[in-house]
Amino acid sequence: MSDAQTKGQLASAISSEVMIEINQMNKWYGAFHVLKDINLTVHKGERIVICGPSGSGKSTLIRCINALEEHQEGDIIVDGFKLGKNLKNLDHIRTEVGMVFQNFNLFPHLTILENLTLGPVWVRKMNKADAIETAMKYLERVKIPEQADKYPGQLSGGQQQRVAIARSLCMSPKIMLFDEPTSALDPEMIKEVLDVMVDLADTGMTMIVVTHEMGFAKTIADEVVFMDEGDIVERNNPDAFFGNPEHERTQKFLSQIL
Amino acid sequence: MAIIKAEKTPDRSAPVSETSVMGWLHKNLFSSAFNTLLTLFTLYIIYLTASGVYGWGLRDATFAAENRRECYDYSLTGACWAGVIDWLDNIFYGRYPREEIWRINFGGLLLALWMAPLWMGRVKGKVLVGVTVVVFYPFLAGYLFSGGDKGFFMQVMVTGAIVAFAINMANMITGLTKNMGLNAFIIQMLEQGKAPDKTQRNILLLLLAIAFAAAFVWQVNWTVEGVSWTKWGGLFLTLVISGIGIASALPGGIILALGRRSKLPIVRVLSTGFIEVFRSVPLITVLFMATTMFPLFMPEGFVLNKLVQVIIAVILFNACYMAETVRAGLQAIPKGQFEGAHTIGLGYWGTMGLIIMPQALKHMIPNIVGSFIGLLKDTTLVSIIGLFDILGMLRSISKDVPWLGLHKEPLVFGAILFFIICFSMSKYSRHLEVKLSAGHKH
Ligand SMILES: Nc1ncnc2c1ncn2[C@@H]1O[C@H](COP(=O)(O)OP(=O)(O)OP(=O)(O)O)[C@@H](O)[C@H]1O
Numbered sequence: 189m190s191d192a193q194t195k196g197q198l199a200s201a202i203s204s205e206v207m208i209e210i211n212q213m214n215k216w217y218g219a220f221h222v223l224k225d226i227n228l229t230v231h232k233g234e235r236i237v238i239c240g241p242s243g244s245g246k247s248t249l250i251r252c253i254n255a256l257e258e259h260q261e262g263d264i265i266v267d268g269f270k271l272g273k274n275l276k277n278l279d280h281i282r283t284e285v286g287m288v289f290q291n292f293n294l295f296p297h298l299t300i301l302e303n304l305t306l307g308p309v310w311v312r313k314m315n316k317a318d319a320i321e322t323a324m325k326y327l328e329r330v331k332i333p334e335q336a337d338k339y340p341g342q343l344s345g346g347q348q349q350r351v352a353i354a355r356s357l358c359m360s361p362k363i364m365l366f367d368e369p370t371s372a373l374d375p376e377m378i379k380e381v382l383d384v385m386v387d388l389a390d391t392g393m394t395m396i397v398v399t400h401e402m403g404f405a406k407t408i409a410d411e412v413v414f415m416d417e418g419d420i421v422e423r424n425n426p427d428a429f430f431g432n433p434e435h436e437r438t439q440k441f442l443s444q445i446l
Numbered sequence: 447m448a449i450i451k452a453e454k455t456p457d458r459s460a461p462v463s464e465t466s467v468m469g470w471l472h473k474n475l476f477s478s479a480f481n482t483l484l485t486l487f488t489l490y491i492i493y494l495t496a497s498g499v500y501g502w503g504l505r506d507a508t509f510a511a512e513n514r515r516e517c518y519d520y521s522l523t524g525a526c527w528a529g530v531i532d533w534l535d536n537i538f539y540g541r542y543p544r545e546e547i548w549r550i551n552f553g554g555l556l557l558a559l560w561m562a563p564l565w566m567g568r569v570k571g572k573v574l575v576g577v578t579v580v581v582f583y584p585f586l587a588g589y590l591f592s593g594g595d596k597g598f599f600m601q602v603m604v605t606g607a608i609v610a611f612a613i614n615m616a617n618m619i620t621g622l623t624k625n626m627g628l629n630a631f632i633i634q635m636l637e638q639g640k641a642p643d644k645t646q647r648n649i650l651l652l653l654l655a656i657a658f659a660a661a662f663v664w665q666v667n668w669t670v671e672g673v674s675w676t677k678w679g680g681l682f683l684t685l686v687i688s689g690i691g692i693a694s695a696l697p698g699g700i701i702l703a704l705g706r707r708s709k710l711p712i713v714r715v716l717s718t719g720f721i722e723v724f725r726s727v728p729l730i731t732v733l734f735m736a737t738t739m740f741p742l743f744m745p746e747g748f749v750l751n752k753l754v755q756v757i758i759a760v761i762l763f764n765a766c767y768m769a770e771t772v773r774a775g776l777q778a779i780p781k782g783q784f785e786g787a788h789t790i791g792l793g794y795w796g797t798m799g800l801i802i803m804p805q806a807l808k809h810m811i812p813n814i815v816g817s818f819i820g821l822l823k824d825t826t827l828v829s830i831i832g833l834f835d836i837l838g839m840l841r842s843i844s845k846d847v848p849w850l851g852l853h854k855e856p857l858v859f860g861a862i863l864f865f866i867i868c869f870s871m872s873k874y875s876r877h878l879e880v881k882l883s884a885g886h887k888h
């Protein structure tokens with residue numbers, strides 16, 4: 189277990205600079221109202237955990253933040269750039285926001301090293317040698333440098349997810365989004381991924397994590413956000429959230445999963 | 447629970463039926479009275495066919511004769527291969543002037559050399575080899591085959607082809623002997639390895655410009671005699687038409703398939719309409735339209751030769767079929783791949799070119815090769831509109847006075863030729879598939 193996790197709550201490094209600002213945001217899938225009047229502010233270095241029942245719109249919310257989905261009403265401002273039809277802003281957000289998915293989404297036709305260097309070389313225009321150096325640095329950090337020349341299909345789920353994290357980090361993003369990064373993993377692999385994420389949190393990265401790992405949430409979260417049926421129902425620090433949930437929907441949810 | 451078995455069970459050898467030839471025969475061919483009967487019957491049919499073919503095609507056949515009568519004098523029941531042999535040059539090259547045939551062979555040799563690096567593991571820059579062969583080779587070959595005066599554009603393209611070919615060969619040699627790309631080799635020879643990237647690039651560009659200028663000056667005085675396209679024919683013409691079709695069907699198909707999936711409604715509707723129209727009309731109709739209707743839409747006095755019209759028709763037709771193959775391949779790629787590409791900041795073309803297409807093309811190889819084989823065979827339809835491709839040539843043998851009425855042998859020969867070409871293509875695609883899927887697991 190990593191040092192940070194044994195110590196309990198991580199030191200927090202929140203600055204006053206706003207990284208993500210969401211104002212009165214609404215989203216529909218066809219006629220279905222998925223996200224309702226969402227307001228959320230995330231500061232630099234802040235670590236937010238989002239939880240809530242299945243279908244409550246957690247994935248949709250974080251996918252809106254990096255423009256994988258379009259929203260119809262309200263504003264989303266990421267790193268000072270407003271999301272919308274402006275393609276330049278979209279390009280900026282694509283490169284500055286990293287995302288890790290439930291099922292990894294590594295590129296199966298490329299080796300691990302190629303997976304990691306593709307973005308830096310083609311998008312950041314880094315030269316190849318530097319990109320490889322960076323990639324190896326992050327592979328060390330997620331503790332699998334020896335797998336560099338293998339293909340994703342030859343790695344275990346936990347290793348693939350750590351590669352996916354490293355792949356995002358190679359782009360040196362300002363924000364990292366995680367959508368249930370451990371829920372496709374076998375129990376014995378969950379910890380290796382969570383450890384990597386705790387280390388990352390320790391470096392002061394701005395993170396939004398959708399997860400049902402409540403122990404993990406208590407360790408890293410500055411704030412826990414609870415969503416239900418497209419609403420943000422409650423937002424609180426982890427101690428208060430888990431110790432003393434205010435809304436009855438939150439109480440019901442917590443009683444089901446804890 | 448109690449112990450069931452204290453000792454490990456030793457391996458025993460498999461039953462005879464699994465390992466011996468007799469066992470195999472018994473199990474697969476003679477397992478019951480009915481199966482035995484079926485086996486014997488099949489063997490009998492095979493015997494009848496094989497002995498018939500052998501008797502007609504080899505035992506009683508004539509290989510040397512002046513005309514069909516002599517064949518009959520030798521044997522009434524055997525094949526008269528003498529006619530085919532007499533016409534071999536025509537079958538392969540059509541009516542191309544005999545003393546100029548070297549140009550066709552030379553063109554074929556150039557193509558083989560140009561593409562050879564694609565099969566060599568140690569040579570670098572394979573994508574560039576593939577692109578240059580598609581972009582430049584057709585012009586060099588086109589000039590080699592048709593000759594005559596070169597326009598300015600043709601001069602530039604021929605020069606480009608010569609330079610590209612020379613670089614390609616040099617790159618192949620440094621790759622094979624030194625295991626490095628030509629650019630790295632030149633930089634090393636000039637001892638500029640430590641120089642900044644920009645200087646290195648400028649040196650290479652300068653050398654490229656010099657090579658281009660030299661080749662341009664040289665090619666001005668290089669001319670070959672003009673040969674009208676009406677003299678082209680035989681297997682050569684078939685390969686020219688299908689080769690151009692194959693080389694352009696894939697890029698065309700990719701563009702159309704992407705257009706069909708485009709977010710822009712106009713692009714999508716146009717691509718879809720185009721694809722559906724061409725796919726619902728038989729090739730022969732498209733060919734007739736191209737040669738009879740197309741000129742009607744052209745401005746007065748604008749005459750395209752028939753060969754060009756046919757080639758355009760073949761390209762469009764096959765691009766539309768290829769588009770559907772490509773679309774199917776694209777649909778097999780999970781959405782997560784697009785999202786993964788999005789999160790590392792790749793835009794549309796980066797995503798398509800680096801992530802989606804390489805994976806999709808691999809799934810599509812069997813279908814692509816299948817279409818190529820179909821294309822090669824379909825090309826014989828041009829004989830119906832009066833081009834003397836290989837089929838046209840084979841059929842004219844029976845109208846040649848010494849070989850009047852000789853139908854069977856030329857067609858059998860053509861069938862064998864097509865079988866050899868198409869079967870090797872399909873074997874090669876199997877090999878590619880196995881090789882690519884061995885590279886990594888999904
Ligand atoms: N592409 C889509 N088209 C239509 N409806 C969708 C689409 N994607 C999601 N939905 C619906 O939107 C709602 C919210 O989905 P979302 O994936 O955000 O939920 P979630 O909170 O992440 O749930 P889970 O915990 O199961 O991942 C669900 O009811 C889902 O059915």
Ligand SMILES: [Mg+2]
Pocket residue numbers: 246247248367368
């Ligand atoms: Mg989800």
